Each structure stands twice: as structure tokens, then as C-alpha cells.
Amino acid sequence: MTQPTFTSVLTVAVPVTDQDRTKELFETLGSKTIFDRELQPGFRWLTLELPGGTATLSLILAGPELPTGIDTGVRLSTPDARAAHATLTGLGLQVGDLLDWESAPLMFVFRDPDGNRFYVTEPYDSE
Template sequence: MNERANERAGEQAGERAGAGVRVTGVATVAVPVADHDRALAFYAGTCGFEVTMDGSFGPGQRWVEVAPPSGGTAGGTTIALVSAREEAPAGVDTGIRLATRDAGADHAYLRAHGVDVDPEVLRWPGVPPMFGLRDPDGNHLYVVERT
């Protein structure tokens, strides 16, 4: 960058310094999957999520978004099931925490339906009940009880 460009960048940063970013929420988080149909069977079929988008995304790519049922956080964050690639493989710890009203009931349901869940619900003092699960691609998500 030349000196004037650096000055202008600094001026623009200063203009926004008091305002901060204008982000209003988290729209979508991406989870890499090897097989979209298998992922949809899990997220929509087993977990009961709604499919909010299913379309192509560039050559040979598919973009699918799912969200908790409307009774939950309608209009909130979606999970994009994106094509796994060498630089973004499936089988990751997503860091995603899904909210539930009853971690014990969800754990039992998912286990009964053959989902790879932690052996038991974590119940530590001062921490909401929670457990981890793995989707068919081995992506790790967590379910956390909210009251």
C-alpha cells in the first residue's frame, strides 16, 4: 500500500472506532460432510431439523442448510452441510452447542436411534447438563440443556 492508502485506511478505521462492528447475529455455521443425503437423513430425519435450503454451490458442490424445528429458534442460526474437501475434511469438532430443554431425554432418544453419543449426560455442579454426539461423518456436536 502507498502512504496515502495507509492514511485513508486509518481514517476509515477511526471513523468506525466508536461504533464497533455492525454484526447482528450468527447466521450460519458450516459442517463438512462427505455425503449430503446421509447427512440429511441424520439431521432432518433422526434429529428432526428442518431443511431450509438445498441447492448447488459451484461445480460439483451442494449447499444444504438445516435448522431446529420452528418451535425452537425459528429464523435463527442454521447449520450448512457443506461438501468436505481436503482442506476442510469431515470428522471435526464443530464447537456447535445445540440447545435443548431436556438433555437426558434427547440423549436417550438419540442412543435408541443408533446415534454415536457420549456414554452418559455430563452433570457437574454449576454446569448445565450436556453430552456430545457424532454425526455419520464423525463431526462432533454438543447438546446443552437450557432451562
């Protein structure tokens, strides 16, 4: 048997106009900066580790080929969607309705200061 080509998702890059502003937001939400360096003039790579997660978020400077206001496709997990919804609303972010369906865990969407869409959900019930 051959070794697997890929073993996990390491990071997801999200374009932002102000890396420090978005870094501060995610640190307020419990993330920790694990990498912050200018790799070449004008190109800073900033990576945040989410508490308890294995994948990270990398905040990269937006540009013509990397616009903001995107649907990131990123699904963030939380043990308490109601509390997370209240926290993000309290921070003044654009937060969607808390979806409370019988057949799925609590979930909602929010947009960061650049309008990038993130999804938040409680863990799935495996039963």
C-alpha cells in the same frame, strides 16, 4: 454511534461425506431444510434450520481442505438432555456420557456419521 458490524450468527458449515445422509439425520431430529441448491457444478449448499433456533447448520461436502471428523464447536440446545441423549443413542450414533454436574446444566457430546463432534446442553439457568 455507528451501526454494528455483525448482528448474529447466520449459519455454521459442517463438512460431511454424504449430505443426504446427514440431512436425513437432522430432519429426523426435527430440523427443516430451508436451502438446497447446487451453486456451481459439484458444489451443493444445504442449510437446515433447527426448531426454535436462529442460527442454521449448512452441510457442505468434505474435501482435502474441509475434512470430516472435526470438533465443530457447535453447541445445540435442548429442553430435555436426557431425552435427547436417549434419542441419539437409539439412532446408533456415538454418544458421550450425560454430564450431570450441580454447577452446570445437563450436557453431553455426540458424533454424526462422519465423526464430527457436536455438543448438546440444556439452557443455562440465569440465576
